[in-house]
Amino acid sequence: MSGDPYERLGVKKDATQEEIQAAYRRLAKKLHPDLNPGNAKAEAEFKEVAAANDIIGDPEKRGRFDRGEIDATGAERPPRQYYRDYAGAETPYGTGAGFADFSDSDDFLSELFGRRARGDGPRRGRDVSYSLDVEFLDAVNGATRRLGLPGAGDLDVTIPPGTRDGQTLRLRGKGEPGVNGGPAGDALIEVHVRPHKLFVQDGDDVRFDVPITLAEAVLGGRIEVPTPGGRVAATLLKNTSSGKVLRLKGKGVPRRDGSRGDAYMTLKIVLPDLPDADLERFVGEWAGAHTQDPRKTMEG
């Protein structure tokens, strides 16, 4: 609130504390958000009025304001949730008494409101939402994680194999307790899967790069590679180029039906760490005796 608090409450500068209190009450009655559930403006105006009253409703602060020691904003007020923000949802307080007479008849409204009119019956507790960060391999292979809930102890969350980023897990009965003997609500846990440094998920499939030596590229052979489900052996054919993609069937992400997507590895030829004289001499001799134009299909 930046306006003049006297103006906001509609009182004169020399008003008595009693006059200020009366003015504040008159406005608070009219503007309290819980007495105006459908009126968004009421909350903003109520805050201004409350802020004004915080200053000039208090003789000490009023004196400091009048002397110019504090401005009209005073100290910042913490954001407040009003009851109306909750009353629309399932609370134990809603009542159908306001339309009990409608519910007794046998028309459309009775059918519609019948369930609401029984306000005091058992009611399911509210669902509570959480978010949980999970490592990629735990999401793929499944894991159990302990989630510490503020004020409500720990919750063991079973992450099923093949859990996807953004997926919501529902733990029945782990939400807020029910009312009047109703069942408890559920805990809804939104899973965020952290990226993996090697594996990149692509739907049910997983893609990753695999370095191979020049000798493996030229001669082929068996190599061992990691997959999300563990290390597996793969066969390289002779004369394999960098960039070639090999499929490892069924080594991807588990699906709901128990099958798995595939893993695709992109081969990358890696030369020795340091220049090697033998290799240079050999390749030089070989290149002198052979011609190859790998760029002949490139346009432009």
Added chain:
Amino acid sequence: MHDAPSFCAHAGLDLGELEDWVAAGWLRPSTGEEGTTFTEADVARALLVHDLRRHIGVNDAGVDVILDLIDQMHGLRAALHDVRSTVSMQSETVRMRLVVDARRLPPVRSMRR
């Protein structure tokens, strides 16, 4: 969710007042395996009761009446919301028909049936 001491801290109550407010029916915490627990809705409701008593000058009998009317009002609002949702699912023809019929109702009428 709050237990009683945490609720009192958030709602600005002492445990004795809390007992009185629950006995008066102003607050209806849930009781389950973990004992009595309070929701954020309960906190907001307690702050409303403070506003009514401290700032608006309502006495305890007045709080009873106001909370009851507010609860009824939210019940009605929820019911009205259901009607609106149900009507919005109807075809354009049906919705226009409802508007035409509603406009035909006399402006002032008795709610007694």
